Amino acid sequence: MEALAVSFGLVALAEIGDKTQLLSLVLASRFRRPWPILAGIVTATLLNHMAVAAIGAWVGVELSGPWLKWLTAASFFAIAVWALIPDKLDEGERPPPRFGVFGATVCAFFIAEMGDRTQIATAVLAVRFAAWLPVAIGTTLGMIAANLPVVFLGGHLLRVAPLKTIRWGAAFLSGALGLAALLE
Numbered sequence: 606m607e608a609l610a611v612s613f614g615l616v617a618l619a620e621i622g623d624k625t626q627l628l629s630l631v632l633a634s635r636f637r638r639p640w641p642i643l644a645g646i647v648t649a650t651l652l653n654h655m656a657v658a659a660i661g662a663w664v665g666v667e668l669s670g671p672w673l674k675w676l677t678a679a680s681f682f683a684i685a686v687w688a689l690i691p692d693k694l695d696e697g698e699r700p701p702p703r704f705g706v707f708g709a710t711v712c713a714f715f716i717a718e719m720g721d722r723t724q725i726a727t728a729v730l731a732v733r734f735a736a737w738l739p740v741a742i743g744t745t746l747g748m749i750a751a752n753l754p755v756v757f758l759g760g761h762l763l764r765v766a767p768l769k770t771i772r773w774g775a776a777f778l779s780g781a782l783g784l785a786a787l788l789e
Contacts, residue, residue, distance in 0.1 A: 645710025
């Protein structure tokens with residue numbers, strides 16, 4: 606349960622201002638069909654995070670040792686710093702409409718999530734907790750929690766949400782997890 610809760614919280618915060626959240630905003634403003642967009646986000650994220658969490662859990666089991674603690678902590682600290690750097694989405698990055706709203710969202714999200722800080726956080730959390738399924742579910746729910754309001758409320762949120770404060774919260778949580786990994 607701890608793996609699921611920590612994964613949810615970290616990714617929900619880390620996703621704020623991330624390129625995939627900006628992609629959600631672009632998709633919502635372009636297609637104006639929130640349900641297929643949300644279904645595409647869930648599908649792409651679940652597939653991506655299940656695979657990377659399974660790999661992370663395997664790495665954690667196979668490569669256990671004292672240096673793994675330092676590598677895990679360093680990864681959390683790197684995610685903390687990365688959370689403070691705002692992502693930007695190029696105007697030219699638009700999914701091809703020939704796949705429909707759902708298909709365009711799945712393709713765009715799956716590709717955009719590759720090497721993204723939430724994907725790396727998923728792998729690190731799976732190493733930390735050695736439990737890939739709760740981590741994958743938690744990170745997917747965190748992505749949904751962060752992107753749901755964007756998909757349904759779009760531009761209205763940009764006027765209300767203090768992105769800088771939320772980025773600092775994500776950085777603080779990642780740093781705390783890094784310290785916890787060192788002290789364990």
